[in-house]
Amino acid sequence: xxxxxxxxxxxxxxxxxxxxxxxxxxxxxxxxxxxxxxxxxxxxxxxxxxxxxxxxxxxxxxxxxxxxxxxxxxxxxxxxxxxxxxxxxxxxxxxxxxxxxxxxxxxxxxxxxxxxxxxxxxxxxxxxxxxxxxxxxxxxxxxxxxxxxxxxxxxxxxxxxx
Numbered sequence: 519x520x521x522x523x524x525x526x527x528x529x530x531x532x533x534x535x536x537x538x539x540x541x542x543x544x545x546x547x548x549x550x551x552x553x554x555x556x557x558x559x560x561x562x563x564x565x566x567x568x569x570x571x572x573x574x575x576x577x578x579x580x581x582x583x584x585x586x587x588x589x590x591x592x593x594x595x596x597x598x599x600x601x602x603x604x605x606x607x608x609x610x611x612x613x614x615x616x617x618x619x620x621x622x623x624x625x626x627x628x629x630x631x632x633x634x635x636x637x638x639x640x641x642x643x644x645x646x647x648x649x650x651x652x653x654x655x656x657x658x659x660x661x662x663x664x665x666x667x668x669x670x671x672x673x674x675x676x677x678x679x680x
Contacts, residue, residue, distance in 0.1 A: 542646060542647075543619045544665075544669075547667050549630075550629075550662060551647075551662075552582070552663075553643065553661040554598070554635070554654060554659065555635060555636065555657060555659060556598040557657060563593060568594065572598045575660075584631070585608075585629040586608065587609070587634070588610070588611050588618075589610050590634075595636065599632070599634045602632070618635065619647060640655060658679045661674070
């Protein structure tokens, strides 16, 4: 019986050690993070509504200076970002969709960056940044997360497309 308890306890310790720990991440002063979910999809492809939404994203951000565009490697995310990337003359940098926030913020202090994500990585991003309110999880939600020069964070939510 003691051996079984020992093995059960050892198993729990191993499981806890393997569980990823999400650390808090800070947005550097002067940085803007724009967060959007990919367009409407059918599997990994955009539907006609998703393609229209990708075009609407490019229109919505036409006058926004963007330094870098990040996406998961999913086709639907890249296809959502493509019209905007083309309009701004930027490439789309793909990032594994686990623990996204520190990866895309590293080296981008003072810049404006866009993340085209999924429900599964946008919600954790909100938590890691310590943001309150709803994350932009619906199609057409667009969030601007800004850190002013003193580091004070503000979030402006808007919608784009139809």
